[in-house]
Structure formats: structure tokens, C-alpha cells
Amino acid sequence: MSDSQSAPTGDIPADFIRSIITEDRAAGAYDGRVVTRFPPEPNGYLHIGHAKSICLNFGVGEQYTGARCHMRFDDTNPTREDIEYVESILADVKWLGFDWDEHLYYASDYFEQLYEYAEQLIRDGNAYVDSLTADEIRDYRGTLTEPGRESPDRNRPSEESLDLFRRMRAGEFEDGEYVLRAKIDMASPNVNMRDPVLYRIRHAEHHRTGDDWCIYPMYDYAHSLSDSIEGITHSLCTLEFEDHRPLYDWCQEALGIYRSRQIEFARLNLTHTVMSKRMLRRLVEDEYVMGWDDPRMPTLSALRRRGYTPESIRDMCERVGVARRNTVTELALLEHCLREDLNQRAPRRMAVLNPLKVVITNYPEGESEEFRAVNNPEDDSMGTRSVPFSREIYIERDDFMEDPPRRFYRLAPGREVRLRYACLITCTDVVKDVDGNVVEVHCTYDPESRGGNAPDGRRVQGTIHWVSAAHAKKFEIRLYDNLFTDPDPAGAASESGDDFVDLINADSLEVVTAMVEPGLAAAEPGDRFQFERLGYFCADPDSKAGVPVFNRTTTLRDSWARISRRQE
RNA sequence: UGGGGAUUAGUCUAGUGGUAAGACGCCUGACUCUGGAUCAGGUAUCACAGGUUCGAAUCCUGUAUCCCCAGCCA
Numbered sequence: 140m141s142d143s144q145s146a147p148t149g150d151i152p153a154d155f156i157r158s159i160i161t162e163d164r165a166a167g168a169y170d171g172r173v174v175t176r177f178p179p180e181p182n183g184y185l186h187i188g189h190a191k192s193i194c195l196n197f198g199v200g201e202q203y204t205g206a207r208c209h210m211r212f213d214d215t216n217p218t219r220e221d222i223e224y225v226e227s228i229l230a231d232v233k234w235l236g237f238d239w240d241e242h243l244y245y246a247s248d249y250f251e252q253l254y255e256y257a258e259q260l261i262r263d264g265n266a267y268v269d270s271l272t273a274d275e276i277r278d279y280r281g282t283l284t285e286p287g288r289e290s291p292d293r294n295r296p297s298e299e300s301l302d303l304f305r306r307m308r309a310g311e312f313e314d315g316e317y318v319l320r321a322k323i324d325m326a327s328p329n330v331n332m333r334d335p336v337l338y339r340i341r342h343a344e345h346h347r348t349g350d351d352w353c354i355y356p357m358y359d360y361a362h363s364l365s366d367s368i369e370g371i372t373h374s375l376c377t378l379e380f381e382d383h384r385p386l387y388d389w390c391q392e393a394l395g396i397y398r399s400r401q402i403e404f405a406r407l408n409l410t411h412t413v414m415s416k417r418m419l420r421r422l423v424e425d426e427y428v429m430g431w432d433d434p435r436m437p438t439l440s441a442l443r444r445r446g447y448t449p450e451s452i453r454d455m456c457e458r459v460g461v462a463r464r465n466t467v468t469e470l471a472l473l474e475h476c477l478r479e480d481l482n483q484r485a486p487r488r489m490a491v492l493n494p495l496k497v498v499i500t501n502y503p504e505g506e507s508e509e510f511r512a513v514n515n516p517e518d519d520s521m522g523t524r525s526v527p528f529s530r531e532i533y534i535e536r537d538d539f540m541e542d543p544p545r546r547f548y549r550l551a552p553g554r555e556v557r558l559r560y561a562c563l564i565t566c567t568d569v570v571k572d573v574d575g576n577v578v579e580v581h582c583t584y585d586p587e588s589r590g591g592n593a594p595d596g597r598r599v600q601g602t603i604h605w606v607s608a609a610h611a612k613k614f615e616i617r618l619y620d621n622l623f624t625d626p627d628p629a630g631a632a633s634e635s636g637d638d639f640v641d642l643i644n645a646d647s648l649e650v651v652t653a654m655v656e657p658g659l660a661a662a663e664p665g666d667r668f669q670f671e672r673l674g675y676f677c678a679d680p681d682s683k684a685g686v687p688v689f690n691r692t693t694t695l696r697d698s699w700a701r702i703s704r705r706q707e
Numbered sequence: 708u709g710g711g712g713a714u715u716a717g718u719c720u721a722g723u724g725g726u727a728a729g730a731c732g733c734c735u736g737a738c739u740c741u742g743g744a745u746c747a748g749g750u751a752u753c754a755c756a757g758g759u760u761c762g763a764a765u766c767c768u769g770u771a772u773c774c775c776c777a778g779c780c781a
Contacts, residue, residue: 152720154720180781215781216781218780272779281777284710320779328710328711329710331776359781378713380775381775382711383776405713405774410718458731460720464713464719464720465774468719472731487741548742558740669743695741696742697743701742
């Protein structure tokens, strides 16, 4: 048996971070506690990349007994933040299925305490108020290969710095007049350690503290201390903060406060999309997409609207794992996770996206009947439904070919196929317009095959979906394709010197009016279905009562498409 | 030699001195009232070059390539 106290709950993935945590527990570090945190700045919408961090931090918080994960907003820059973002972020984390219980925090809640700590740094000679301008500070900082120079204010007596710092807080100075700097090492090979700025003056209204403050702490300082204040044991962040770790440690050490450990991991990148905030904002603001939740965006709100399940996203994050290597995960993995999930739970329906009329010439005019259709072959408990059938139906244009190639086993002149759940039909005639386009197909049906099989046991190769013309509803369906056909749009753009928006897939959105089975009129926004042989679809919030609008979440795997492509 | 990281199949991840594992993708085939799902099989010698060792993806040395850092952003 395992030793009870340090035993993790359930199966824990063996990534390097969890290995560290498990070892720490076994060694009794942090009194056996495990506390992580997810710390976004409320200045934008969460995207699929954030999902990895959320799954990691909240995942760890769930997997070890007694562990927890704090939800914390790193709201230290009032000029770019807004309450709108904190609300959307909270909603997205909840949607993914995570819970912070009562542990919702804001760095801004610690402003007073952070200020006190800053005074302590000054008193201890570990920080000073500097009057250099932003340009001068940059100049004094040196370069990557040359050491920096000390500011003339570096040896300002601490009483004087203390006085100036208090007056900074009191609002006696303009933005930029003074900053508080840590006194570390201007010659450090790590430029982050060359007396980094800890506080700046910003006469701006903060979305939570209003105008209580006109000085705001910088990220490195606020983050390190917030972690310490909350007793975070493992502070998990992305690779680009690696060079900040010495400063993170310095802040806690100089103050002699609780020590947290920062551990960096590689962020998630996905093919066929962009993930940088700058690019996503551009797509929205220049109206290449309809908004942050346009179903083609990689934001969590967009994926939700498109029909992705939170389970599929979490599954993908788990499969991708956690490591320190910069990588790009194939979109195909996310799509696989999605299909696997939806295959189990999405009820089946029939819809024809690109209709071709079929007249069943030996079926009595004006009559109709109903066939029993299985709602989900993967789950009997989902039951069956009845689908109306009549003399005229619609089938998919792609399911008929006048002159079919090898291995095409759908409808063609003289061929017999099965209408799913209904009966066998044989094509007897083709009606064309003056230009020679097929506008209608005539078939006969075998009355003995009602239900789908012929009593003589003969087999057909193809089964196609259909909708009764007399009963069909016409609904709008939005078909989405990747926003970028290039797997690495950001990389391709920077390599060729093009603007990344020039790489946008012109066919990323196609709107069609489809013929669908009548029962679908009752679909509510958010309802997901599999339209048989086509893909997964989700009713959009744009739906009106009785008139849903569907988004295609993703297609089904299509091996015929691959075969026919290869035959060309 | 500015500093810090990384390098295992098309992609992601495991393996931490004993003869490369899993997932996605792709390819074969079986099955099928979704060309879906499912099932079976296939798909790399571990960036490179040396060295240590009976034995190296794992240890040592060197080389190469890629990523991050010079905001009063996070």
C-alpha cells in the first residue's frame, strides 16, 4: 500500500512537474501542502493556449489530496484591464469544469500589503526611488552583451527614498517622474536583475480599486509576493518567464517571506491558427472575423459557440502532456478528442447540405409514412425517433454521380443503394436542365425493403442519408474551415514578410441553407447533433425559436474523400 | 563563450546505463444500415561527432540547430 499522506488521488500523469510535486510531498516539503494558481491578467479573452495552463494548475489542485488551485487575477496594470474580461475569464474556467471554491483572489487586493513590503525593501536598502526617465533607464540598463551603469540615484539614502516613495503614493508627482527600483546588480548577465522597476506612477482608474492608488506594482514584484501571500507552493508559468525566476526568488528572499517555487513549462501552440493576443485582436478589430467568439477563433468562447465540448479540450490537454520543449500540436489531435467525445453523446439526425431531388416513381403520390431511426448507435439509452418519408426526397448531391469512378458506391444510374433507416432504391432515370446539369433523379424503391433490408438478403454497398421533401425544414447552416490553411501562419508570415492576415483562408466560412428533418426545429442554442455522414453540428445563439441556425463543429472523418483524392 | 532553455517517428509525450513505449496522423486489412464508430496489423534506433562501458536515448567532451531575454506590459 502507498503511504497515505503523500499518496496522490487517482492516476496522476507522469510529467516533470507532477514528478516534482510528488517528490516534494514525499519529502514533506511545504508541510505536504500543494497549492497552485491560475493567474491571468484581465485584459483579454482566454484561448485554447490558456486551457493548458488551466488544466495543469487546476488539475494538480484536484489530483493531490488536500491540494487546491487559486483563481487569481494579476490586475496590476489598470490601463489595459477591464471587468468585462474578469467576467469572461471566470465563465470560461467554469465552463471547462474547474472550481476555485472560495479561493478567488486579485493582486489588487494586496496593494496595501505590497506597498508595506516595498517600504521594508527601501528601509533595508534593497530598493530606491529613481528619477531617471524611461529612456534614461533603458540607456543605463546596457545591452545583452554589455553591462549596465548605475543610476545616479542608486545610493540615495533610504530615508530620502522612503519620503519620495510616500509622496509618490500621495500623488505628488506626475506619471513617469519617479519609479521604485530594486537594488540588485547592474552588471548582471541577466538583464532582469539590473535594478528592475518595482513600482511606477500611473494616474489611472483601476477597475477594482478605482482611484485609491496612483502607483502600481510591476508584474515580477506583485506576482512573487502574491504567490507568497497566498502560500502558493508551486507557481507554474510558461517558459518565457524562466529568466525572471531569479527575480521572483529575490523578492521573497529580500523580504524574508514565505518561499514559493516557480516552475516553467512550454505553452500550447496549435496548427492552423494564431495564438498571440496581438494577432487575435487584429482579427477582431479589423473585422476579419465577427468577434472574439466567432467560431473560427481559438478563444474558449469561440470553441464553445462552435460546439466543442469542455471534455474534449481537457482530454487534449491531458494527451499533449507537459514538458519544457517548444512545440506545435496538430489540430488533428484536438479534433480527434472532440469526435471521440461527441460520437458517444451526440444524437444522430439527418440533414442534406447540398440537396438533389429524388423522385421515387413507384411510390404513391400524396402518401407518406414514418420510419424508425436510431438516435445513437453507441448508446441504446438514447432511444429512437420516427422520420417521415414520402415520394420526393432530397439526397446529397455528392451522393449521386452519373458517371461514377471506381470504388464509388453511392447512387448512380442503374445502381441500388439504401436510404438510411428506410428502404432500397434503384436509379432509373436522370433529369437534366438545358446546360446538362442533373436537376433531378428518378428512382424506384423496393416495397419489400421497408426498414432497410430486402427479404431476399441481397446487399448494397452504399447507404445514404435523405430528407423527405414534403416534410423538410430549411435552416441556415454555417460551415467552418480552418481560418488559416497554412499549419503555421505566424511563422509563414514572418518568413515571407507577409502580413499574417493575407494568409487567411478565404473559404473559412460558407453559409448554406440545408434541408433537415423536421424534429430539428426544436433545437435550442448549444444543442449538439451528429448529422449522419456529415459531421457534428451545434445550434448557435443566433437561433430563433423554432428556427435554429447551426454551426458545423467539425466534419466526420471522410475516407471516401481521401480515396477519391488519391484516384485523381 | 552576454545570459537562460531545448533537441526521441509527420505531431505530441514516456523512457534517467541493459538493448526504444503510448497517443494522434498516415498506410493495410476486417467488419458495418453512417465510406462514421469498432477491431487487427504496419509506420524512429533517440540532432551530429567523438569518448567511457560487456552494454548508452540515458554518463563525459565537442559541434550544430531552434526558442526566450535589453516595457515605467504580463
